[in-house]
Amino acid sequence: MxxxxxxxxxxxxxxxxxxxxxxxxxxxxxxGNGWNVADLLCTFGPRDPSFEERHDGVCIAMVVAGSFDYRAAPGRELLTPGALLLGNTGECFECGHRHGPGDRCIAFRYAPGYFERLAADAGLAGGQLNFRCASVPALRKLAPLIARACVATSGASSEGNAGDESERAESAESTENGTGARQSAWGELAVELATATLHVAGALTHAPAPASATARSRVAQIVRLIDDTPGAPHTLTNLAAAAGVSDFYFLRTFQQVTGVTPHQYLLRARLRAAALRLRDGDEKIVDIALDCGFNDLSNFNHAFRAEFAASPRTWRARGGALRS
Structure with a gap:
């Protein structure tokens, strides 16, 4: 990432x-009026106790680095990069990091009335407003939204993270006044994400049987391996060997825990890494493709266009979509 x-x-x-x-x-x-988005950087680890909080509004949080256990009323999940954490208004939840330290999320929060209006505009019935699942896996239709948010967050970081309280307050006030193209773009993304998540979460009516703690731990280790080295020549066999289980068992448990197959997860990890490198520098596209694990430029171009609905060259020209 x-x-x-x-x-x-x-x-x-x-x-x-x-x-x-x-x-x-x-x-x-x-x-903005009825929504906000925050960059959450967590440094808790396996030696720290789990912590419990309460959602003060509707929450849709993009997991963009690290992994963690999330427990809420709809269930318990291991959340990994590319997935969405879902939270209902007033719902208590617990997060823990027994499988490894740290995570980073881009959290969109919505006031209940505003979220209800978005749902009505999208043509969804009121009964669907409360999420019936705790998370959404890393799905292709959500990948462009997550990549756009990552690019915008990286851009905001480069402008400086360490302002004092008065600077942050002034920034928040300017965003609520709706000034600046960046804030407008974030607002559009907040609406798109809410609508897409409502549709996707509403379709996920059959939750898989809960995975064991051992299975979640094994998958968490492999997820971190993939995210740390997306360009490495990972295969089902060597990933299963790293997890200490058979190919069949690894494939089944990985999909059970993350909601996608190891191949789908690896492909999207590579594409996310490539999307950010395209935005961040002037490297040759072919060099980025090879470094990120693609065997040739043609395969990379095809996969990138399928994932982000734009060619790598167009994505770079647009600056990753959310630039002021």
Whole structure:
């Protein structure tokens, strides 16, 4: 995930170096009438206790780095990059990191009345407003939205994270006033994400049988391996061997825990990494494709266009879509 994951690793390294306690750093990226979006950087790890909170509105959080256990009324899930965390208004939830330290999320929060209006505009019945599942896996139709949010978050980070409270307050006030193309773009993304999630979550009516703690732990280890080295020559066999199980058992449990197959997860991890590198620099497209694990430029172009509805060259020209 490029700079997104690097920032998380740097925060974890600082915690380890300084012997500091784990925590969650929240940075507001944009806000409007009835919605806001924040960059959440968590440095809790396996030695830290799980923590319980309450959703004060509807929450749809994109997991963009790391992994963690999430427990809410609809169920318990291991959340991995590309997945969505879902939260209903007033619902208590618990997060934990027994499988590995740290995660980073881009969290969209909606006031209940605003979310209800979005649902009505999308033609969804009121009974669908409460999510019946705790998460949505890393699906292709959601990938462009997540990539756009990652690009915008990386851009915001490069403009400076460390402003004082008055600077952050001034920034939040300007976003609520609706000024700036960036805030308008974030608002559009908030609407698109809400509508897409309502449709996808409404279709997920048959939840799989819960995976064991051992299965979740094995999958979490492999997810981190893939995210750390998306360009490596991963195969079902060597990933299963790394998890210490057979190919069949690994394929079944990986899909059960993450909602996608190992191949689908690996492909999307590679495409996310490529999308951010295209935006961040002037490297040759063919070099990015090869570094990210694609055997040739033709395959990369085809997969990229299928995932993001744009060629790599067009994506780069547009600056990743959410630039001011």
């Amino acid at each position: 490029g700079k997104i994951a690097v920032t998380l690793q740097q925060a974890l390294a600082r915690r380890e170096r300084d012997g500091a306690r784990g925590g969650v750093a929240s940075r507001v990226l944009a806000a």
